Amino acid sequence: MAPKPDVSEVRKNQIIQAAINVFTRQGFHGARMDDIVEESGLSKGTLYWYYKSKEELIISILDHIFAGEFAKMEALKNENISARQGLHKFLEAYIAELQKMLIFAPIIYEFYALAFRNKTVRVVMQRYLHTFISIVEPIIQYGIDNGELRDVDAHQAAIALGAQLEGTLLLWAYAPDILSLEDQLRSGVKLLFDSIIISEDFEIFENGGENASL
């Protein structure tokens, strides 16, 4: 059936990686297909053999970047531990994941801009945010129900947490001179939780986020 060994997965990855590099450097519009061809070390014909258009390539990158994130977030669901532990574990994982995504920052903000005029992109972004809330909100609600947390609106609190994380990333991306990303993520989250948590001496992060190493 296969007269030649199947290299298609290798090629697709090769192309996606080249595209990510070029798009990160030059933006979706500034990047020419010929640039991606050059970066990949393949030919234009081969690129188009695997991806039928520039748009398809962009959407594939969207999937490539976010698919793993969904899986990782979902994996953190449904652990029957305390709200404190659940939030701690989730936030540690999320912050670690954010660090890894920093290299994609220019592409991610490009996606945010694209989302306003491309349905597919918009849907993925929405799913990302929904997934986040669907994990954090139940943990907070659980904490409220069992007396660990104050009786706040779990939904609003979950969104506030998401906003804090996304907003911190945004501020850091444009004004890295005024904040250390990891420190600020921890201290911002700590401020939010100090208002929710009932036990006064609780620290969501070991060091209280005051002088975490970046």
Add this chain to the structure above:
Amino acid sequence: MAPKPDVSEVRKNQIIQAAINVFTRQGFHGARMDDIVEESGLSKGTLYWYYKSKEELIISILDHIFAGEFAKMEALKNENISARQGLHKFLEAYIAELQKMLIFAPIIYEFYALAFRNKTVRVVMQRYLHTFISIVEPIIQYGIDNGELRDVDAHQAAIALGAQLEGTLLLWAYAPDILSLEDQLRSGVKLLFDSIIISEDFEIFENGGENASL
């Protein structure tokens, strides 16, 4: 000097408004100069008479949108009132201003993406964030010094506040179905402040942000 009545200011505004409309609908790249020509009701020659390139037009819009914001933010500086009142007043003004900027949301996120590869855009965005911090941080510090607020790091708290506002706007832009913008802005900010403020029964917003009208 002017054999004809000087209409240049009128024309520039006419063109900027048309450009904002078209860019909002179609994005910076999707918008053609001919589209802006059509929207403005002028001709291409006239457009290029006032703006020498597409880029100059984009930068002018950047200035147009943010110039007013700087002025408004600066106007709120140096009012010797309590931290509580200062923050209240600033946040009310900021939230009101945000509402007015919502129509530009697609353009603003386009600017965020552009900032990664355009120095001018990056500098304006940075100045915007710096200005925000330079107003909020002293108010918080003042509150700490006079005992109104807990002894937190004023700089980190100011950034956390900025992140909360920007992050909420971002979440709302992409998932308006899960939050009411104004409610969430108020409740998110309230959560942050509940952890900073010393007096237990203080409400930064009259209604505590629980059921504000949108």
Add this chain to the structure above:
DNA sequence: CATAATAAACTGACCGGTCGGTCTATTATC
């Protein structure tokens, strides 16, 4: 009648996408 202002036809660089054709590993057949 000088000139700011306007109109609209025009130009050409650029770039996404195509297409005719080639290469080579594998398999079927004798």
Add this chain to the structure above:
DNA sequence: GATAATAGACCGACCGGTCAGTTTATTATG
């Protein structure tokens, strides 16, 4: 085990539409 047939993989010159920016002619006004 030689060879013909097959098909997936690959190449790069080229095409054609698009669109930012230019040119040139005209108009209106003080």
